[in-house]
Amino acid sequence: MAKDIQGMGLGLAVRFSGSEFARKYKLRRPAEKLAYAGTKKGFEVIGQMMAKKKAKKSEDPKMLPEPSTAGLFDLTLSEEQQMIKDTVRSYAEEVVRGLAHDANEDMKLPETYLQDIMDLGLNYFSVPESMGGAAQSYSPTTNAIIAEELAWGDFSLAYATLAPVAVANAIVKWGNQKQKEKYLPDYLAETPVKAAIAVQEPAPLFDPAKLSAKAKKTKSGFKISGVKSLVPFGGEASLYLVAARYKRRNRLFIVPGDAPGVQWQAAPAMGLRATATGTLTLDKVLLGPDALLGDDSFNFEAFMDLGQLHWCALAIGACQAALDYLIPYVNEREAFGEPISHRQAVAFMVANIGIELESMRLMVWRAAALAEAGKPFHREAYLAHILCSEKAMEIGTNAVQLLGGHGFTKEHPAERWYRDLRVLACINGGMHL
Amino acid sequence: MINLENPKKFRALVNQAHQVAASVFRPVSRKYDRSEHAYPIELDMLASIMDGMNDGTTGEGAGAGKLKQDNGPKKEGIQNGTNMSTVLSLAELCWGDVGLSLTLPRQGLGNAAIAAVADDEQFARFGGKWAAMAITEPGFGSDSAAVRTTAIRDGDEYIINGEKIYVTSGERADCVVVWASVDRSLGRAAIKSFIVEKGTPGMDVVRLEKKLGIKASDTAAITFTDCRIPASNLLGDPEVNVEKGFAGVMQTFDNTRPVVAAMAIGVAKASIDRTRELLKQLKVKTDYRTPYKLASQLEAKLYRYEAEWEAARLLTLKAAWMADNGMPNSKEASMSKAKAGRTANEITLGCVEMLGMLGYGEDELLEKWSRDSKILDIFEGTQQIQQLIVARRLLGKSSAELK
Numbered sequence: 001m002a003k004d005i006q007g008m009g010l011g012l013a014v015r016f017s018g019s020e021f022a023r024k025y026k027l028r029r030p031a032e033k034l035a036y037a038g039t040k041k042g043f044e045v046i047g048q049m050m051a052k053k054k055a056k057k058s059e060d061p062k063m064l065p066e067p068s069t070a071g072l073f074d075l076t077l078s079e080e081q082q083m084i085k086d087t088v089r090s091y092a093e094e095v096v097r098g099l100a101h102d103a104n105e106d107m108k109l110p111e112t113y114l115q116d117i118m119d120l121g122l123n124y125f126s127v128p129e130s131m132g133g134a135a136q137s138y139s140p141t142t143n144a145i146i147a148e149e150l151a152w153g154d155f156s157l158a159y160a161t162l163a164p165v166a167v168a169n170a171i172v173k174w175g176n177q178k179q180k181e182k183y184l185p186d187y188l189a190e191t192p193v194k195a196a197i198a199v200q201e202p203a204p205l206f207d208p209a210k211l212s213a214k215a216k217k218t219k220s221g222f223k224i225s226g227v228k229s230l231v232p233f234g235g236e237a238s239l240y241l242v243a244a245r246y247k248r249r250n251r252l253f254i255v256p257g258d259a260p261g262v263q264w265q266a267a268p269a270m271g272l273r274a275t276a277t278g279t280l281t282l283d284k285v286l287l288g289p290d291a292l293l294g295d296d297s298f299n300f301e302a303f304m305d306l307g308q309l310h311w312c313a314l315a316i317g318a319c320q321a322a323l324d325y326l327i328p329y330v331n332e333r334e335a336f337g338e339p340i341s342h343r344q345a346v347a348f349m350v351a352n353i354g355i356e357l358e359s360m361r362l363m364v365w366r367a368a369a370l371a372e373a374g375k376p377f378h379r380e381a382y383l384a385h386i387l388c389s390e391k392a393m394e395i396g397t398n399a400v401q402l403l404g405g406h407g408f409t410k411e412h413p414a415e416r417w418y419r420d421l422r423v424l425a426c427i428n429g430g431m432h433l
Numbered sequence: 434m435i436n437l438e439n440p441k442k443f444r445a446l447v448n449q450a451h452q453v454a455a456s457v458f459r460p461v462s463r464k465y466d467r468s469e470h471a472y473p474i475e476l477d478m479l480a481s482i483m484d485g486m487n488d489g490t491t492g493e494g495a496g497a498g499k500l501k502q503d504n505g506p507k508k509e510g511i512q513n514g515t516n517m518s519t520v521l522s523l524a525e526l527c528w529g530d531v532g533l534s535l536t537l538p539r540q541g542l543g544n545a546a547i548a549a550v551a552d553d554e555q556f557a558r559f560g561g562k563w564a565a566m567a568i569t570e571p572g573f574g575s576d577s578a579a580v581r582t583t584a585i586r587d588g589d590e591y592i593i594n595g596e597k598i599y600v601t602s603g604e605r606a607d608c609v610v611v612w613a614s615v616d617r618s619l620g621r622a623a624i625k626s627f628i629v630e631k632g633t634p635g636m637d638v639v640r641l642e643k644k645l646g647i648k649a650s651d652t653a654a655i656t657f658t659d660c661r662i663p664a665s666n667l668l669g670d671p672e673v674n675v676e677k678g679f680a681g682v683m684q685t686f687d688n689t690r691p692v693v694a695a696m697a698i699g700v701a702k703a704s705i706d707r708t709r710e711l712l713k714q715l716k717v718k719t720d721y722r723t724p725y726k727l728a729s730q731l732e733a734k735l736y737r738y739e740a741e742w743e744a745a746r747l748l749t750l751k752a753a754w755m756a757d758n759g760m761p762n763s764k765e766a767s768m769s770k771a772k773a774g775r776t777a778n779e780i781t782l783g784c785v786e787m788l789g790m791l792g793y794g795e796d797e798l799l800e801k802w803s804r805d806s807k808i809l810d811i812f813e814g815t816q817q818i819q820q821l822i823v824a825r826r827l828l829g830k831s832s833a834e835l836k
Binding site: 071075344347369373378 | 437739745
């Protein structure tokens, strides 16, 4: 019998409190408190949901269905989304934020980070229920909420957490049955999957429609060559989804990290440093016959759009973090005998951060909701990315500005947000809602 | 369930509004821009049609006279109601013409005030009338608490004295909602709003402003000299409650700011649509296929405007959605007004710039839209006032702390 969400969540909470990670970072007590507060509410909700579901089955079939909200403008999260949001935010607040500074400085993930964050169960949510996971349906809006809340803790660590999830999302959305059965069960195992999507190439004015990575058919499968940049995990990924030109179309190839001809070289950038980014070189890498993701119905444009939206959602989380950090700072920091927030020059910058942040969120939610409903969403994703690219950097730079000289130092996370947020206008692909 | 598409149930209403904009407003748009202060007679017929639209098709209607924070008994589930339909249909009307939309009979801001705070008896007397709103005075604008106009109780009447300026539809409306102080020594808490009917002795329209834009709409200066009105024309609570202060009269704005934001959205869309059309004739592609950074400067600008426009639109729908569902939306209402006001101004001016002489000349309406849009970042609270409101809410500051 498949696990239900409540049971699984309880299992995860217990596993977390017993984990080495919780002991090491003295997180057990806060985590317990959190587990109590978070899960009490969360599981009450889940419990009610389950009860409702059961009750429905025994209902008189002739009874009228509940009034449908379909077709209405609505910003209400589902009970499940609210629970996930609260849980992920708590984890971001209690765990992720505290790890961010050192991970950035060390330019690598905390040793047991990926293992520990499995307690959150996000890997389960990337696998459909029918295959033993927890995802009732593929939900880009839920994925956007997860990205935002996790990135509230740290952009870079959220990217590391969600890059493998993005690979799973892409396999769920585009892969054939054989590919799903081969790769998705790994996400339900005890050890974390390190995997990433690789699209971006190190060319100025890179156009994802004109990839220089190329794949060819061979007798036994495919041969792929190319260079990809900003690839995370320090060369330790077991799996890459590599975008390459094939039969005059852009397609994705599943490339094992240890395949002969695959080489990774460190190439740090101004941000995302905890993920240990580098350049991936594929030199005539031979792949099996099942390496080509999906079939001819694969839509590269939609794939890219879902990727950009995922990045946007991460940026929204970092921007929200910046706003939440700035408010108490400008209220407490005094100059000329009063809090600096009493000056319009400061207050209006805060107001604009609030306004543009909400703009970003609504744009991304709209595109994600369209994608979820199976409707065209290219225009909305395109415009969301334009808006988010501009506003995210504006918020990033103003976050440093409002902290003044302090913002420029590593005493505060603003300079990290500044560097991480710069990626949004530069990146093409690598994620997938 | 997250869904940010326009609700299906308002499709017919929105379409009707668009038809009015395209078939009634656009053809006379330039005419009334050139002949400021001439009454657009085309609108009387239209107003009747609008009344019918309101009371008929959707069941809930739209327009200034229907705006209300939904605080009544909680309805089952999520609502898309009058705030949403008003915002959607007004944006369409303003796609046609902002000035003409502003001078639609019975759609004044005074009507919004009456809808928001009138009691049943008052609503019965004034609900069907066209009501303008008189707040600003020669001595103040944004600082609404500085009202100098007085309303002194005398038996069953109030005697109003003072001067009001920038009264939209002040000459054409049937009555004017006037902000006045019942006791100037008690500060802002003593400011109340009063309905003064046209023709009341002592009330005189003394001047009509000549303006940069929205010329189809009359903007009046009105004096009140010992103007006597029935005491029952006071809107809301007659008691001066120093604790509650200004809240009563300011409440209206939470409902009307998204409406002005919607007007900005309408005029900005007009500019984007027309510019896109003209650029298409010039073979400039705007199909969202070229990566933003590789697009030509013109294409990229248009994409950016469209992105900003969508953001403003969604903020506005959110504010309206909150009002429809009884959620306090003061911050979101101001966010939408701030974003939409500045965005519409930037877009309409930018579209003129993009098209050069074609945009600047009177053969196209683009130059007119760029003049009309400016007021939308000023009235119902300037950009700066909206930012103050948003900042105070975000920072948890009072108006005494964050001035």
